[in-house]
Amino acid sequence: MSVLVYTENWDGKFKKLSFELVSYAAGVAKMTGSSVTALSVGRVEDAELKKLGDYGAAKIVNVNNDQLAVFDSQVYAGVLADISAGKGSKIIILANNNTGKAIAPRLSVRLKAGVGSGVSRLPLNLNPFTVYKRSYSGNAFAHMEINSDIKILTLAQNSFDIASTPNTATIENTFVTIEASQVKTVVKNVEKQTGKMLLTDADIVVSGGRGMKSPDNWGPIVELADLLGGATACSRPVSDEGWRPHTEHTGQTGKIIAPNLYIAVGISGATQHLAGISSSKYIVAINTDKDAPIFEAAQYGIVGDALKVLPKLVEAVKEIKK
Amino acid sequence: MKILVCISNVPDTTTKIRFAPGNTSIDIAGIQWVINPWDELSLTRALELKDDAANGIKSVTVVHVGPAASEPTIRKALAIGADDAVRVNAEPRDAYYTAAQIAEVVKKEQFDIILCGIESSDYNGSIVGGMVAEFLGVPSVSSVSGIKFENGQPVMTREIDGGKETVTVPVPFVAIVQKGIAKEPRIAAMRGIMMARSKPVKLVEPVAVESLTQVLEYEKPAPRAACKYIDSENPAQLIGLLQNEAKVI
Numbered sequence: 001m002s003v004l005v006y007t008e009n010w011d012g013k014f015k016k017l018s019f020e021l022v023s024y025a026a027g028v029a030k031m032t033g034s035s036v037t038a039l040s041v042g043r044v045e046d047a048e049l050k051k052l053g054d055y056g057a058a059k060i061v062n063v064n065n066d067q068l069a070v071f072d073s074q075v076y077a078g079v080l081a082d083i084s085a086g087k088g089s090k091i092i093i094l095a096n097n098n099t100g101k102a103i104a105p106r107l108s109v110r111l112k113a114g115v116g117s118g119v120s121r122l123p124l125n126l127n128p129f130t131v132y133k134r135s136y137s138g139n140a141f142a143h144m145e146i147n148s149d150i151k152i153l154t155l156a157q158n159s160f161d162i163a164s165t166p167n168t169a170t171i172e173n174t175f176v177t178i179e180a181s182q183v184k185t186v187v188k189n190v191e192k193q194t195g196k197m198l199l200t201d202a203d204i205v206v207s208g209g210r211g212m213k214s215p216d217n218w219g220p221i222v223e224l225a226d227l228l229g230g231a232t233a234c235s236r237p238v239s240d241e242g243w244r245p246h247t248e249h250t251g252q253t254g255k256i257i258a259p260n261l262y263i264a265v266g267i268s269g270a271t272q273h274l275a276g277i278s279s280s281k282y283i284v285a286i287n288t289d290k291d292a293p294i295f296e297a298a299q300y301g302i303v304g305d306a307l308k309v310l311p312k313l314v315e316a317v318k319e320i321k322k
Numbered sequence: 323m324k325i326l327v328c329i330s331n332v333p334d335t336t337t338k339i340r341f342a343p344g345n346t347s348i349d350i351a352g353i354q355w356v357i358n359p360w361d362e363l364s365l366t367r368a369l370e371l372k373d374d375a376a377n378g379i380k381s382v383t384v385v386h387v388g389p390a391a392s393e394p395t396i397r398k399a400l401a402i403g404a405d406d407a408v409r410v411n412a413e414p415r416d417a418y419y420t421a422a423q424i425a426e427v428v429k430k431e432q433f434d435i436i437l438c439g440i441e442s443s444d445y446n447g448s449i450v451g452g453m454v455a456e457f458l459g460v461p462s463v464s465s466v467s468g469i470k471f472e473n474g475q476p477v478m479t480r481e482i483d484g485g486k487e488t489v490t491v492p493v494p495f496v497a498i499v500q501k502g503i504a505k506e507p508r509i510a511a512m513r514g515i516m517m518a519r520s521k522p523v524k525l526v527e528p529v530a531v532e533s534l535t536q537v538l539e540y541e542k543p544a545p546r547a548a549c550k551y552i553d554s555e556n557p558a559q560l561i562g563l564l565q566n567e568a569k570v571i
């Protein structure tokens with residue numbers, strides 16, 4: 001028996017999320033007295049695959065097939081179903097991201113396996129098998145029992161510490177047969193931004209709200225994020241107004257993120273906004289209104305005019321980065 | 323073409339969540355129920371597509387799995403503009419159970435495009451849409467932020483890490499939609515509210531399906547430490563705390 005973890009790669013490279021997933025799988029394997037098999041799809045060099053072993057994968061299954069170049073949820077779910085059956089996996093772990101959300105439900109029906117989505121801790125209990133998951137958009141956490149024989153867990157990003165538990169992993173190259181006619185998705189066009197840090201990957205996020213008054217005032221937000229090696233975000237009205245790109249919108253109806261540090265500038269802290277950021281490890285609020293609800297969610301706060309405070313913050317960060 | 327929009331009803335998004343004794347469910351006293359925000363946006367987009375006669379959309383139907391108590395949610399969807407509704411008369415016990423019920427409805431009524439929101443704001447599962455597709459054995463496209471028609475065919479925009487793709491799949495299919503699908507939810511006008519009263523709501527009894535998950539208990543998020551205030555004249559102090567106390571920069 002093994003715990004199967006699906007590790008996505010980005011142009012042949014893994015990132016922090018991949019290692020977080022394997023670390024989590026290693027934790028689950030330890031609890032259940034089993035071992036971790038990591039599944040990687042697409043062209044990834046052996047040296048890169050081996051890295052998964054550093055976080056506890058005992059076996060790495062690499063599936064490479066031209067038909068997998070296009071992401072088709074039906075085909076990918078089929079690959080996971082085949083590999084997991086072959087390995088006799090009872091627990092399958094994916095990320096709670098675009099890819100994981102596309103595959104997990106299909107796999108669930110195929111294997112008749114209950115899904116614990118957005119788990120942020122190791123299972124609370126093995127019998128009954130109970131997971132800890134976000135619900136009510138972060139206003140509650142559920143202890144959810146999964147009563148099927150096979151279980152699928154999707155891990156909330158940035159919720160589990162990466163832990164190296166070196167293993168000498170063996171790599172197994174597997175070929176799966178996929179007929180071209182099985183791939184129903186046709187990609188007609190791709191638009192990709194490269195070189196920009198993804199909001200969901202950032203450890204530090206500087207975010208601006210309507211209190212910033214005008215898009216012309218964003219200079220210090222961007223500068224602060226750059227200095228800290230982070231990404232920029234915004235509240236919904238800001239992206240609705242077109243002050244910032246919609247990809248920056250965080251909250252219930254935007255991106256859900258969990259950085260180590262979230263700096264909310266001129267954001268009131270509406271429940272729908274907090275729904276997207278409440279899992280951040282630290283929240284800093286800068287707001288003129290001392291009664292703004294954002295201060296209830298924050299550990300550090302400055303009551304003051306963002307337009308005056310931000311330049312000073314930028315200077316202070318430059319000072320420590322010297 | 324016929325569009326089906328899956329709708330769930332959830333507590334209004336500003337609700338302060340409290341639990342019923344025993345913490346096994348939420349306390350529903352005084353809760354205002356609304357159409358799940360994503361579902362409201364998918365309905366809006368479905369209606370926009372139907373408004374353009376060139377797209378050849380015959381009807382927009384909503385489906386809801388829930389007891390009679392959730393009728394007002396269905397009426398609201400009809401008031402916004404859905405042509406008719408199907409209610410599967412059952413408590414939505416879990417995602418698997420709910421998806422199986424929706425799939426049965428699709429099998430009987432034959433829809434071409436099935437729209438599901440990315441998640442419901444209560445269980446935050448993000449799984450019903452994909453499950454419906456797998457029960458039906460039809461393609462699903464997730465992270466869909468746009469859908470339009472080109473030469474009579476639906477074309478979707480799906481979000482990928484750091485970008486987007488334009489994709490097509492053959493009908494019937496399930497699209498799991500998120501931000502961008504429609505700008506603002508369409509609001510029911512007086513005329514719509516009047517008309518909704520006479521629109522058909524078909525009642526369907528559930529098929530026997532087990533549920534695979536069950537919430538045993540809810541808990542509140544861990545309370546956060548009280549906010550430490552830093553003098554606005556001295557933001558450098560904040561940087562010091564982030565560096566030495568929180569150790570995050």
Ligand SMILES: Cc1cc2nc3c(=O)[nH]c(=O)nc-3n(C[C@H](O)[C@H](O)[C@H](O)COP(=O)(O)OP(=O)(O)OC[C@H]3O[C@@H](n4cnc5c(N)ncnc54)[C@H](O)[C@@H]3O)c2cc1C
Pocket residue numbers: 208209210211212234235236237238249250251252253254265266267268269270271272273276286287288289292304305306307335359
């Ligand atoms: C179904 C639904 C879903 C929603 N989803 C989201 C979502 O995903 N994300 C989201 O963000 N919102 C969402 N909203 C909207 C949400 O309710 C709030 O309206 C929104 O978050 C407010 O944005 P804001 O904080 O930028 O603006 P405001 O609420 O206007 O707050 C601006 C803040 O700036 C402060 N301020 C003003 N001037 C200054 C200054 N010079 N310096 C410092 N501070 C200043 C003010 O004191 C105030 O607190 C949703 C709403 C609904 C109904």
